Amino acid sequence: MIETDNLTKTYGNVTAVEDLTLRVDEGEVFGFLGPNGAGKTTTVRVLTCLISKTSGEASIADYEVGNSADCQNIRKLIGLVPDNVGLYEDLSAYRNLDFYGRLYECPEAQRRERIEYFLKMLELWDVRDRAVRTFSRGMKQKLAIVRALIHDPQVLFLDEPTANLDPQFQKTVRDFILELKHEKRTIFLNTHNLDEAQRICDRIGILNTQLVAEGTPGQLMTSLEGRKTEVQLQQVTPAVTRALERLGLRYVVANGNTVVIDVNDPETENPGIAEAIVAAGGRVQFVTEKRASLEEVYLKLVREER
Amino acid sequence: MKLWKSWAIARKDFATFRTKRYIIYALVVPPLLMSIGLPTLIWLGFGSAPIPASQVPAAISALNHGLDSFSFLFVIIAGVLPISIGAYSIVGEKLEKTLEPLLATPTTDGEILLGKVIAAFLPSVIATYAGAVIFMALMNAATSTKLGYVYFPNWTIAAILLITVPLISILSTEFNVIISARVSDIRAAQQFGALITLPLGALFVATEVAFVSLTPASVAIVSAIILVIDVLLFFLSRATFRREEILTKWK
Numbered sequence: 001m002i003e004t005d006n007l008t009k010t011y012g013n014v015t016a017v018e019d020l021t022l023r024v025d026e027g028e029v030f031g032f033l034g035p036n037g038a039g040k041t042t043t044v045r046v047l048t049c050l051i052s053k054t055s056g057e058a059s060i061a062d063y064e065v066g067n068s069a070d071c072q073n074i075r076k077l078i079g080l081v082p083d084n085v086g087l088y089e090d091l092s093a094y095r096n097l098d099f100y101g102r103l104y105e106c107p108e109a110q111r112r113e114r115i116e117y118f119l120k121m122l123e124l125w126d127v128r129d130r131a132v133r134t135f136s137r138g139m140k141q142k143l144a145i146v147r148a149l150i151h152d153p154q155v156l157f158l159d160e161p162t163a164n165l166d167p168q169f170q171k172t173v174r175d176f177i178l179e180l181k182h183e184k185r186t187i188f189l190n191t192h193n194l195d196e197a198q199r200i201c202d203r204i205g206i207l208n209t210q211l212v213a214e215g216t217p218g219q220l221m222t223s224l225e226g227r228k229t230e231v232q233l234q235q236v237t238p239a240v241t242r243a244l245e246r247l248g249l250r251y252v253v254a255n256g257n258t259v260v261i262d263v264n265d266p267e268t269e270n271p272g273i274a275e276a277i278v279a280a281g282g283r284v285q286f287v288t289e290k291r292a293s294l295e296e297v298y299l300k301l302v303r304e305e306r
Numbered sequence: 307m308k309l310w311k312s313w314a315i316a317r318k319d320f321a322t323f324r325t326k327r328y329i330i331y332a333l334v335v336p337p338l339l340m341s342i343g344l345p346t347l348i349w350l351g352f353g354s355a356p357i358p359a360s361q362v363p364a365a366i367s368a369l370n371h372g373l374d375s376f377s378f379l380f381v382i383i384a385g386v387l388p389i390s391i392g393a394y395s396i397v398g399e400k401l402e403k404t405l406e407p408l409l410a411t412p413t414t415d416g417e418i419l420l421g422k423v424i425a426a427f428l429p430s431v432i433a434t435y436a437g438a439v440i441f442m443a444l445m446n447a448a449t450s451t452k453l454g455y456v457y458f459p460n461w462t463i464a465a466i467l468l469i470t471v472p473l474i475s476i477l478s479t480e481f482n483v484i485i486s487a488r489v490s491d492i493r494a495a496q497q498f499g500a501l502i503t504l505p506l507g508a509l510f511v512a513t514e515v516a517f518v519s520l521t522p523a524s525v526a527i528v529s530a531i532i533l534v535i536d537v538l539l540f541f542l543s544r545a546t547f548r549r550e551e552i553l554t555k556w557k
Contacts, residue, residue, distance in 0.1 A: 011554065048410050051550040075412040082410075084403035088318065090325035095318075102314040103411040131325075147407065 001026040001155060001186045002047065007056035009042050016042040018210045019056070024203075026154075027184040029177070031191060031201030035302055038207045040190040041083060044157050047188070048080050060155060076104070079148030083159040083190075085140045089133035093124055093143050096132060097150055104151030111150070118146040122176065138169030145176060156180065159190040174200060194294045204294075212301045221291040228290040229266050229273065232258045234283040243280035247272065260290055307416050315413075315421025316428070323391060323429065332390035333429055337383055337437025344376050345444035352452055366453060373445065374520045377463040378513055380438050382506045384471040385478040387430035389502070392482025393495035395422040400552060401492065415547045419483060419540070426479040427472075434471050438463070465525040473532040478502045480539040487547050 002024040009017045017039035024030040034040050045051045047058060049071035058065035063073045087096050094115060101111035119125040122142045132140060141161060148156060161177070162170040170193075177200055180187060191197050197204050198217045206213045206220075213220055233240065236253050244251050244261065251261040263269045266289060277284060292300075323329045352369060399405040408418070442458035450456050482499040489495045509528070513520050 045553065050406065050409055050553055072412050072414075075410060078410070080407060080410040082403075082406045084406070086403040086405070086407045088322060088404055089402065090322050091318070095321065099314060099318045100407070100411065103311060103408075103413050105412070144407075 001028075001061055002030075002188060003057075003059050004043075004047075005057040007043070007046065007058050008054050009039070009046055009051070010054045015209060017046070017207075020207070020211055022205055022211060022214060024186060024188060026186055027181075028202045029181050029187040029189060029200055031189045031197035031204040032207060033191065033194065033197055033204060033298055034207035039209050040207055041159055043207070044080070044159050044188065044190060048078055048157055049074050076151070077153055078155045078157060079151070079153035081141075081144050081148045081156070081158045081161055083163065085144035087132045087140055087143060087147070090131055092129045093119065093132055093135070094128040096143065097147055100147050101150045106151050114150055114152070115146075118149060122146060122172070136169075138165050138172070141165060141169065141173060142176070145173065149180075153185070155186045155188065157188045157190075160192065161189070162191070162193055162196060170196070194298055198294045206298060206301050208302055212304075213297070217294055218291075220297050221294055223297065227263050227266055229261045229263050229270055230258060230286075230288050230290040231261065231273065231277060231284060232286040232288075233277065234285060237281065239280040240277050240282040243276040243282075244273070247276055249273070257285075307414065307420070309417075309420070311413050311417045312421035312424060315418060316424035319391075319395070319422070319425030320429070323394075323425070326394075329390050329394065333387055333433045336386055337380075337433050338440070340376075340379060340383060341437040341439075341441035342444065344379070344441065345448045348372070348445060349448040352449065369449060369453065370457075373449070373457050374462055375510070375514060376441070376445070377466055378510055378520060380434055380441075380463075381466060381470050381474050382503060382510060383437065384430060384434045384475040385502050385506045386500075387433055388426040388475055388479040389482055389496055389499040391426035391429065392422070392479045393486050393492055393499050395426060395483050396486040396552065397489060397492050397495050398486075400490070406553060409549050409553070415549070416544050419543050419547060422483045422486075423476065423479045423540070426482065427475050430475045430479070431472055434475065435467065438467055438471075461522045462520055462525065465522045465529070469529040470525055470532065473529050473536055474506070476536045477532055477539060480536065480543055484539065484543045484546060487543070487552060 002022075004020050004022050007017060007020040008015065020039075020043060022030075032040050032043065042051070046053050047060065047065060049065060053066055060074050061077055063070035063077070065071070065074065088099070091099070097115045097119075098111060101115065106114070115128075116125065119128055122145075124139060124142060124146075127135070127139070132143065135143065145158070145161065148158075158177070162173050165173065174196060177187065177189070181200070189197070189201060201217065203214065203216050204220055205211055213223065215223065235257055236259055240259070241251075241253070244259065249261050249263075251259050253259050261273060263273075270287060274284060274287060348369070352365070396405070399408060442463070446456045446458055478499075481502050482495065485498045486495045489498060
């Protein structure tokens with residue numbers, strides 16, 4: 001659905017995005033992480049035909065980004081929630097949505113139906129005639145998301161949709177994004193919120209001008225230190241450690257009662273490990289998979305790049 | 307070009323302008339001042355004291371010339387009124403962060419610019435016409451007894467109001483929209499936009515020193531020139547509208 005190939009964008013001597021190659025499939029939620037100034041917003045602006053690319057290729061649904069005729073088709077296919085919500089503060093919520101519905105060429109009946117559907121879904125229907133300037137930040141954010149959906153786009157670009165929202169509104173917006181995911185829309189999500197990315201995204205790309213890592217949240221989390229199994233025992237005895245050594249495993253003992261073991265394939269190795277520990281007289285309390293958190297992976301990759 | 311999209315943009319702008327007091331004042335105050343102030347001046351100058359019989363022809367001639375000159379002031383008003391709205395058009399969207407979602411819609415530069423032109427043009431022309439109607443009514447009341455006939459409406463002011471005023475309003479609007487797309491704050495846009503009044507002022511002076519006589523024919527010639535400039539300015543505004551520059555270079 002979204003493809004880039006060595007996409008590069010420079011502003012004068014400053015390179016905002018360099019050689020970005022990625023692919024986002026239809027119905028996928030792709031999270032784009034990166035520090036401030038990493039090029040996330042620039043990437044979204046290029047992909048949404050707001051600014052030109054310097055070199056490389058990009059396409060959405062086989063329409064070429066940068067080709068002016070194709071850009072008109074791309075704009076019909078996509079919805080954008082920019083980092084600043086950009087609503088007309090003096091107009092009512094309904095008027096804002098109706099205006100964009102017209103520009104997206106939605107027939108009047110469909111426009112009315114969709115405005116009512118989304119405003120009711122996000123509990124904004126009762127305030128539809130109020131000027132947007134009277135709305136809270138969370139209400140504006142929800143309204144901006146509805147605006148991006150008014151023409152039923154296949155692809156949605158969300159730039160920091162939960163930034164500056166309180167936890168309750170963050171959850172509302174996140175739940176709404178999950179609803180959209182279930183509707184099989186392709187979602188390109190720029191975010192600083194690692195927890196959000198981990199919960200919502202099918203795949204994640206970490207950008208720091210260049211793409212430094214890409215994969216499912218699980219792949220990224222195991223990429224840092226490999227896979228590990230953590231076994232908590234009543235007590236780690238010499239017999240237990242000898243049993244692990246006999247299996248040829250690398251391990252460390254933590255807190256006197258926990259062993260953290262490097263494994264390649266925990267699904268096949270863990271039963272043997274548990275058996276060996278029990279046979280050595282160890283009393284197993286918990287067996288869990290130990291992973292680096294997405295935050296650890298992100299921080300390590302971003303620091304390495306610097 | 308889908309004209310209904312331009313109309314949607316213009317309607318949205320009308321609704322926004324209604325909430326901006328400075329735009330309302332900028333639209334209402336100048337024509338009102340002129341339409342009430344000028345007849346008051348005439349009434350104070352000619353209204354009360356009787357004119358000696360020997361001076362009547364000269365006084366009437368001076369009055370005729372003054373009334374024609376005042377008529378031309380509506381051309382200047384039509385050039386001045388779009389400054390506030392036109393200056394707001396693009397830079398206002400940028401400052402209120404609404405430009406990015408607007409540019410992300412399948413709307414062409416031409417459709418956006420035409421919408422902005424309509425949004426500035428219609429209120430300006432309506433305000434100019436409203437001012438002109440009040441002006442003509444009060445001026446007739448102030449002068450008809452001296453002149454012995456009702457001066458307004460006449461062919462000169464008809465040509466000015468029906469041809470020159472809309473054309474000059476379009477010219478000023480386009481000029482201000484172009485300026486608005488090139489500068490990064492509303493005040494700068496208004497200051498640059500006000501440059502449009504200089505050639506109009508020069509034209510007014512030319513009529514005053516009888517370098518250009520104000521007749522329906524001369525008004526038609528001036529209007530034809532303005533029409534050509536209007537068309538050129540529209541194409542220029544499209545050619546100089548740089549989405550990327552507006553989005554990335556303005557703070």
